[in-house]
Amino acid sequence: MKKCWILLGSALLWISAAYAQNEVPPYVPETDQAVLKQLDEWQDWKLGIIMHWGPYSQWGVVESWSICPEDEDWTQRKPYGIPYYDYLKKYEAMGKTFNPVHFDPEKWAKAAKDAGMKYLVFTTKHHDGFCMFDTKQTDYRITAPDGAFSKDPRANIAKGVFDAFRKEGIHAGAYFSKPDWHSEYYWWNYFPPKDRNVNYDLQKYPDRWNQFKQYTYKQIEELMTGYGKLEILWLDGGWVRPLKQQTKESLSWSKMPPQDQDIDMASIATMARSHQPGLIVVDRSVHGPYENYRTPEQQIPEKPLDYPWETCMTMGGSWSYVPGDKYKPVNVLVHNLVDIVAKGGNYLLNVAPGPDGSLDEAAYTTMQGIGEWMRINGRAIYGTRAVAPYKDGKVCFTRQKDGSVYAIYLLDENEALPAQISFKGLQPVKGAHLQLLGSEKKLMWKTSDAGVVVEIPASLRGGGFKHAVAIRISNVEKV
Structure with a gap:
């Protein structure tokens, strides 16, 4: 019986020490x-x-x-x-x-x-x-x-x-x-x-x-x-x-x-x-x-x-x-x-x-x-890495190794593309080229109190895009 208590005591001491450790080393x-x-x-x-x-x-x-x-x-x-x-x-x-x-x-x-x-x-x-x-x-x-x-x-x-x-x-x-x-x-x-x-x-x-x-x-x-x-x-x-x-x-x-x-x-x-x-x-x-x-x-x-x-x-x-x-x-x-x-x-x-x-x-x-x-x-998606900030509202960001950034707008189920997509946190460089993946059209953009505002042409808003759309930004200001 004494041996059992010694073993149990040792185990309890170990457990106490382990519980005190950082939960995520x-x-x-x-x-x-x-x-x-x-x-x-x-x-x-x-x-x-x-x-x-x-x-x-x-x-x-x-x-x-x-x-x-x-x-x-x-x-x-x-x-x-x-x-x-x-x-x-x-x-x-x-x-x-x-x-x-x-x-x-x-x-x-x-x-x-x-x-x-x-x-x-x-x-x-x-x-x-x-x-x-x-x-x-x-x-x-x-x-x-x-x-x-x-x-x-x-x-x-x-x-x-x-x-x-x-x-x-x-x-x-x-x-x-x-x-x-x-x-x-x-x-x-x-x-x-x-x-x-x-x-x-x-x-x-x-x-x-x-x-x-x-x-x-x-x-x-x-x-x-x-x-x-x-x-x-x-x-x-x-x-x-x-x-x-x-x-x-x-x-x-x-x-x-x-x-x-x-x-x-x-x-x-x-x-x-x-x-x-x-x-x-x-x-x-x-x-x-x-x-x-x-x-x-x-x-x-x-x-x-x-x-x-x-x-x-x-x-x-x-x-x-x-x-x-x-x-x-x-x-x-x-x-x-x-x-x-x-x-x-x-x-x-x-x-x-x-x-x-x-x-x-x-x-x-x-x-x-x-x-x-x-x-x-x-x-x-492929080959990208995280960029700060990684998200603003319904827009998520990814970064390619060539310096380009993608702003990915999350569409609700059956949601049509809005006339404008805006986000804060990342700023395209002056003269940056913006393009919606799935289209060859160059997108117009501007800055405002809402941050970066990207105009989505009417011709694209009925294009059958589903789930999310990705806008390629050729280059952004350093943050």
Whole structure:
């Protein structure tokens, strides 16, 4: 009993110290020149697609989380009251029946390209541990001999996805979950899981944790060596981190005293970059040297951030496939994109295939709508950086590397172009050329108490512009 109290006291002291820390530690800049070059190019891409997909799509349930004994209110097992291990057995059996016969990554890739998406992040493994690639470390994979899809020549799904998207000129990145709730080295079946964290005492069973570290290392090495050029390693499951990097937020994810879930990111990053030079590593929410950019989830920061970042957000209402999911209007997605880019970020939009490998028709029509807007206004988005001020009222600003600035006016749904667009904060130089993207007409402008006032000719106001319009300003006064 005395030993238990000592251990608990030490844990409480650690928690108190961690709570006193700054909740958002400073961004740690990368020093590898190849990575810095890749990161700068990534910031030019602006719009990407992430795809959550796995056997869970057969039930239309949230990805992985229904087997985790926490957050029961939103990941409730069905039927209600089913014993946990009965549910887990049924859930994991879906790996054998997963048979996406309509898997068509070429169609997905074409739709993403037409939408103006420049990069892909694909879920090679989510927290439940099911691998969408041909790993040799476990039989819990899409290519397992007893799997329904294993005899299909397209069975190595991740490879098919990466190849199809790269063929369309889209940069490829791999999502990989650090925790693995199927692995006996993470959730050892000798103990029941308590929450999302490792379920055994790492100090008491260090060899088991070392086996998990090796398992993780080997799986990531498989991805880095057998799947062509990968430019992003997008690691999820930020509670798997060294004890010294715990924060108030990450401590809240555990019902037990915190453990040192260090998987040796230094070795993983070194290995990965030895195979993929310049690889961007995104150790999500673990603020340190292996978080090359940050990833606010389902939210847009209130103001520009002074480090690389990306908002990851669902195009519909769910990360995983849900029958009849409601997709966000194109107007909302375009406004989000403009807001994010004006603040210096990238926008990573999630699309979830169904159990047969098909995408919802609404996903295609939504991407088509985004693409129609991007084909006209992409010059105001791609390759830009934030400029101060980033916004004035309904006008957002972006800056190209040649010194030109774009004033992007956000149109409400079904709003026609106004006769004038005005903004404050940025001043065109005398004689600056202003042009509305999608038109060759030179726009007249003046200054007034309202700031810069741009005249929109009547001939353009009936031109069918939707969602937002971008005005290119050839040069602005220094601010």
